[in-house]
Amino acid sequence: MKLKCIIFDVDGTMADTERDGHRVAFNLAFAENGLDWHWDENLYGQLLKVTGGKERMKFYQQSFLNQNILSSTEIKQMHACKTKHYIRLLETGKIPLRTGVKDLIAQAQEQKIRLAISTTTTPINVTTLLKNTLGSESETIFDVIAAGDVVANKKPAPDIYYYALIKLGLKPQHCIAIEDSHAGLVSATAAGIKTIVTTNKYTEKQDFSAAEKIYPDFEQINTQSLNQLIGENHV
Structure with a gap:
């Protein structure tokens, strides 16, 4: 065959892309939107058990914070902001x-x-x-x-x-x-x-x-x- x-x-x-790309972009998006979340390398490793950025934020709220701070609509908006930052990182050629x-x-x-x-x-x-x-x-x-x-x-x-x-x-x-x-x-x-x-x-x-x-x-x-x-x- x-x-x-x-x-x-x-x-x-x-x-x-995960440690120095997506993780960094998530943190930049959180800061831009006034959210005091910070995903360090170890925490992000745990969050990677869930695939998909929007799904990962939902999982973080439910499993680590035990409350839904962001609505489904706000999660989508945050993910769009994160994607903006991630694209900028890619365009620098650092990944x-x-x-x-x-x-x-x-x-x-x-x-x-x-x-x-x-x-x-x-x-x-x-x-x-x-x-x-x-x-x-x-x-x-x-x-x-x-x-x-x-x-x-x-x-x-x-x-x-x-x-x-x-x-x-x-x-x-x-x-x-x-x-x-x-x-x-x-x-x-x-x-x-x-x-x-x-x-x-x-x-x-x-x-x-x-x-x-x-x-x-x-x-x-x-x-x-x-x-x-x-x-x-x-x-």
Whole structure:
């Protein structure tokens, strides 16, 4: 069987966006709106158990503050403010792709293996990251960018991967997903996609027993090793 598509998660997988990107942007949004919340690195690591920024704020209120300070409408407004700050951080070029990501993308393109993205982050976050790391035409590299609220249920639900597979017109056994978190792994495998994991500081101790392989980075990941997981040693 031949590998036909590599499906990337974004935050924590393609780039270390969480600690120095999303977390910082959340704190800037809180301060701008006069809210005395501050998410330090350790707290943010706990909050990452919940996927989606709006969902994360709701979880923080309910589980850490035991009260709903922000309404659903205010959470949406706060998230929009956070996205504004996050985009500014991306545009400074301070959040690069993880080492090895560009090489894997180049290998896939050379071998006519399709590329896609499956993420809970908003579309503008994805496209801005791609533009500032892969160039102005980077969106055309990916056949499908499944992002944000295009599905009702976010990871660990498999909905975003089902959506990507439908748009790609591919069966799950022809794809490999690359994730960094337990929630992402559960999402991809529930959709029937073999999944490898690249860990980071926030996720390295999570349960990845369902992963095909676990790596600390992208240096050992290439199209040959991915094809072997699919079932064909295809260089």
